[in-house]
Amino acid sequence: MLTIATGNKAVAAAVKEVKPSVVAAYPITPQTEIVETIADYVDAGTLSAAYIPVESEHSAMAACIGASITGVRTFTATSSHGLLYMHEMVNWAAAARLPIVMANVNRALGPGWNIWAEHTDSLQERDTGWLQVYVSTVQEAFDTTMMAFRIAEDERVLLPVMVNLDGFTLSHTFQSLETVIPGDYLPPISLPHAIDVEKPCGYGPMTGPDDYFRFRWDIERSMRDSGAVINEAQRIFAEKFKRSYGMTEEYRCEDAEVLVIAMGTLGKEAEVAVDVLRNEGIKAGSLRIRWFRPFPDLDIRGRDVVVIDRDYSFGFGGILADSIRARYSCSVSSVIAGLGGQEVTYNDIAAFVRDRKPGTEHWFGVKA
Amino acid sequence: MTEIPTQEFLRKCSTACAGCGAVLGLRYVLKAAGPDTVLVVPACCTSVMQGIYPNTAFGVPVFNVAFASAAATASGMSAAFRSMGRQTNVIAYGGDGGTVDIGIQALSGALERETDFLYICYDNEAYGNTGMQRSGSTPRGARTTTTPGGKTHSKKDLDRIVAAHNIPYMATACSAYPQDLFKKVRKALSIRGPTFIHILAPCPPGWRYSSEKTVEMGKLAVKTGIWVLYEREYDTLSINAASKAARKKPLALEEYLKPQGRFKGLDEKALTDLRQSMERNWRNLEQEVAGPC
CATH class of the missing domain: 3.40.50.970 (Thiamin diphosphate (ThDP)-binding fold, Pyr/PP domains)
Structure with a gap:
């Protein structure tokens, strides 16, 4: 129905x-x-x-x-x-x-x-x-x-x-x-x-x-x-x-040079950001984590990774970013965003990608 | 005399302490309940006395759950069995700590929702499983490992809390009166809806008396009147014969207290408090029997 x-x-x-x-x-x-x-x-x-x-x-x-x-x-x-x-x-x-x-x-x-x-x-x-x-x-x-x-x-x-x-x-x-x-x-x-x-x-x-x-x-x-x-x-x-789901949902990832990894609605918002970035000539893709346990196998080799965490483990880092770093021994650009319902738009996500700095952690909206 | 079945649901491999009042009570609970029964057991002495995996000393299924959750777990189990059209007895069997302290919220909720189950609190008046720390059910003056100088607060009146839920049937019992306990369990299980039995379960290591004296200790509790055997069906309270006799001709409270190491060095003030709370309990019960004046 x-x-x-x-x-x-x-x-x-x-x-x-x-x-x-x-x-x-x-x-x-x-x-x-x-x-x-x-x-x-x-x-x-x-x-x-x-x-x-x-x-x-x-x-x-x-x-x-x-x-x-x-x-x-x-x-x-x-x-x-x-x-x-x-x-x-x-x-x-x-x-x-x-x-x-x-x-x-x-x-x-x-x-x-x-x-x-x-x-x-x-x-x-x-x-x-x-x-x-x-x-x-x-x-x-x-x-x-x-x-x-x-x-x-x-x-x-x-x-x-x-x-x-x-x-x-x-x-x-x-x-x-x-x-x-x-x-x-x-x-x-x-x-x-x-x-x-x-x-x-x-x-x-x-x-x-x-x-x-x-x-x-x-x-x-x-x-x-x-x-x-x-x-x-x-x-x-x-x-x-006739509706298809995976461990992750990939959007324009095939030839992507930079991947946005997020969970929940921010992962969906990231798809719009990817379209914006592609129009600018940035080869971006969205890799939305659906299943967090068991943790999925991710194809991220040779690409930049921007991980958005709507969560935090105090004294350590974003939980999703840390999981990916630990599993793949890779350097990620970690963004902490959306805590307590903070508004995060696709334009914000596009900016996270443009401004990415591998190996750093950025708290969205917090002035350094 | 009530005919008690010879069939045993408690095997000899129980890892209970010698003279355990809780396991003695459980033996008669299970005889009364029969094989179509599931026990729900929170953290308590019964988690230990059922034996160690892969063995079990119980002849009915026993589902172990976390400390605060026995009554809530039993709620779900009862609803599930009834949804299948099965009348399997669901009995939560918890100690005093798991009932009057950490588990009281879940118990209150299950009673209020008119869960079809029997909740039994076997009361050894302290956290026995963890080595006798004071609980809300420890009587004033009793020494425990966390009240080395004697408890400075009164025993929580669990039965009045339960009674406030206006359930179809509740009773007190004592391991030293197995016939009485057997009848009460049978009665409780014949009633649909929430029922409750509070068993006084003397505990040799906790109360510090020698293990062959458990029955004697239970009888002294009743004969001095510090533990009253009664039943309540909705609003109708009846005090049982053994307690009526004790009220008429009670033994001195000291006869119950003296043999127990936990009351050693009890001061006059604590003794007076114990006597007063015993008297208050009797007055409340007698007033209820007499009805409104």
């Missing part, structure tokens, strides 16, 4: 189509519209799910964990402080190997109170064992949420997936949306370690170093295997629904 919707509504619409049995959530701006919409679906009977209006995000993730281990499909959504409040259970969900899907609407952290887009919230969860994907359009939010369930529930993965969308710039922005019904794209969930009272086991008991170490390696092995599963899920999605 063709319609127009916000990013939040698109996520909720996708959740309706994948039919989770349990949704547990707590309100937080700018995510609330997702769970309000799901509550409406449940109330109207268009989604037959148990909606658990928990008293905190810690409990939201705990309730999803308790539901998921019985073998049913579960979903929650959060943002910013909510995500940080559930941090302990975010770790627990991954180590318990539960295919929970969560939408996180990226938002800055206080103080001061700021409800606008920033990626530092989800990037603080990067080491938890969750797959992380960052979307840039309303359609992509819908499609990726649907894919996330297939990927998480795949026996080769069995790890939770976090779908990230920028607060307001995407969560509250209307764009056209074509909703689809997953049908056999999403097979019924079958959790191999679901609780079975006929075969009573202990889940997560005291575990000695050798077994614990093996369980950690199992998480990493699945994380590595998940790349192929993601590509397969995206390929079959393209065949079925």
Whole structure:
């Protein structure tokens, strides 16, 4: 069905189509519209799910964990402080190997109170064992949420997936949306370690170093295997629904001499900047990171790289820039921009490229 | 006499301490609940006494979760089972720290949302698993590793907090009264919606008495009246026979306190406070039984 919707509504619409049995959530701006919409679906009977209006995000993730281990499909959504409040259970969900899907609407952290887009919230969860994907359009939010369930529930993965969308710039922005019904794209969930009272086991008991170490390696092995599963899920999605996604989205990269690397809506904005730069004769391309965990293979050899971080690790650097430097031993022009919803236009991004200085870090808008 | 099944759901390989009141209670909880049961266990002594991976001492599935999250996890689990049309018992079994302190928010939320589950707090009156630090449930005057001079605050009244949620059924129990505990678990599990049982679980290393005296210690708690056995169905409170008898002819409180090393050197003021809070508890309960005057 063709319609127009916000990013939040698109996520909720996708959740309706994948039919989770349990949704547990707590309100937080700018995510609330997702769970309000799901509550409406449940109330109207268009989604037959148990909606658990928990008293905190810690409990939201705990309730999803308790539901998921019985073998049913579960979903929650959060943002910013909510995500940080559930941090302990975010770790627990991954180590318990539960295919929970969560939408996180990226938002800055206080103080001061700021409800606008920033990626530092989800990037603080990067080491938890969750797959992380960052979307840039309303359609992509819908499609990726649907894919996330297939990927998480795949026996080769069995790890939770976090779908990230920028607060307001995407969560509250209307764009056209074509909703689809997953049908056999999403097979019924079958959790191999679901609780079975006929075969009573202990889940997560005291575990000695050798077994614990093996369980950690199992998480990493699945994380590595998940790349192929993601590509397969995206390929079959393209065949079925005629929309194509990759680990990254490349725009005019083939002959590019300089690449802009960013995530979320800034990565989409960068495509316009690339057109501006190309008109000036600068051979630029945009390489938007969709999947941050597992981290994608990037073809950046022999090119200048401008990395825009809408996040920061204090005392070290932009998290995306550092990831690329560490993985590829390359020199990048690091730009810190968009924190707390700072406006960054395509003209600004074009200027980042023109003014790039490899090996430096530039805080946009801050006078040196 | 209630017929208690001979089937055991607690195996002999439990790694509980000798004389553990919590594991004794759990044995009867599981006998009452039967095989179609899942235990949800936060960080507590029960995380330890179930055994070490890959072994389990429990004959029902046990799902371990983070400290504050037992009631919330049980909420999700119950909703999931019910969505499948299954009536599997979901029992959260948490210690006093995980209930009255770090887990109370999740417990309150789950009760308020009328979750169909049984929450059991086994109360050994301190953080036992980590080596007996004071909890909100430690009684005034008791020495713990973080109150070496005796606790200077009163025991939090968990039962009145739970009662404020107006749930269908709640009860107190004690590991030393297994028949009573068994009946209460059966009753709780026969009711749809949130139910709650608060078990006093004497703890030899924490309370500092020798391990063969756990049952004796539990009986002394009831016979002195510092622990009252009762049940409440919505607004109707009934004090159980053992406690009614104790109220009529109580043993001196000192008989309960003296054998416990944790109360060694208890001063007069703390003793008076303990007596007063015991009396206040009785008055509250008796007033509730009598109804509005």
